Amino acid sequence: MSEVCVKVALRVRPLLPNELIQNHKVCVRIVPDTAQVMVGSDKLFSFDHAFGPTATQDEVYNSCVQPLVETLLRGDNATVFCFGQTGSGKTYTFGGGNLGEEGGIIDRVAENMFSLLWEKKNSDGVETKVRVTYLELYMEQLQDLLEPHNTDKELFIRENDKGNTVVVGAKERVVTSAEELLSVVEAGNVLRHINTTGDE
Numbered sequence: 001m002s003e004v005c006v007k008v009a010l011r012v013r014p015l016l017p018n019e020l021i022q023n024h025k026v027c028v029r030i031v032p033d034t035a036q037v038m039v040g041s042d043k044l045f046s047f048d049h050a051f052g053p054t055a056t057q058d059e060v061y062n063s064c065v066q067p068l069v070e071t072l073l074r075g076d077n078a079t080v081f082c083f084g085q086t087g088s089g090k091t092y093t094f095g096g097g098n099l100g101e102e103g104g105i106i107d108r109v110a111e112n113m114f115s116l117l118w119e120k121k122n123s124d125g126v127e128t129k130v131r132v133t134y135l136e137l138y139m140e141q142l143q144d145l146l147e148p149h150n151t152d153k154e155l156f157i158r159e160n161d162k163g164n165t166v167v168v169g170a171k172e173r174v175v176t177s178a179e180e181l182l183s184v185v186e187a188g189n190v191l192r193h194i195n196t197t198g199d200e
């Protein structure tokens with residue numbers, strides 16, 4: 001196989017103001033002009049991409065995710081997920097609800113995808129329909145973030161006849177613009193916040 005299917009990017013966030021006040025020190029450094037990081041003074045790790053504290057949302061998106069959107073529009077599947085300890089910057093990197101400079105992956109995918117679909121429509125007359133599902137798996141419980149108030153709802157993870165793993169019972173919503181997609185995500189995020197913090 002010429003192309004590797006799974007790529008791993010590492011992002012080191014800057015120290016936060018309260019960490020600076022408490023005199024925390026950076027312990028992970030990007031080796032300049034490489035995709036390697038040095039932990040402490042002698043442990044070197046290699047990734048497909050490595051981003052330091054000054055990397056912008058745009059840089060992360062353009063290197064790691066933008067090529068996947070094009071893959072998607074050619075009919076393939078793509079998955080992006082963030083993994084890291086609490087407070088490491090997953091939510092910041094993923095974003096959702098901000099089409100500006102600070103917008104994250106979700107925002108940029110939404111914008112990018114609709115603009116590419118618009119181009120396709122204008123050049124080839126291709127009509128498309130975008131359907132969204134938005135789910136949370138938390139403490140082994142699946143929650144449909146598009147149906148926040150339906151507490152009786154049960155979702156199941158199953159394999160379908162094509163051998164794909166799917167969530168059965170998830171609500172789908174048709175969206176026609178990046179703004180509409182992000183409003184769906186924002187509404188779901190409010191629920192996610194309530195679930196994980198107990199705040200209303």
Ligand SMILES: Nc1ncnc2c1ncn2[C@@H]1O[C@H](COP(=O)(O)OP(=O)(O)OP(=O)(O)O)[C@@H](O)[C@H]1O
Nearest residue numbers: 012013014016084085086087088089090091092093
């Ligand atoms: N690259 C970055 N630049 C500036 N601030 C950042 C960056 N990454 C994260 N932060 C800030 O660091 C804090 C923690 O980030 P975030 O909430 O994204 O972490 P998390 O991994 O989602 O945490 P949790 O698992 O607890 O939800 C936030 O205040 C966020 O704004």
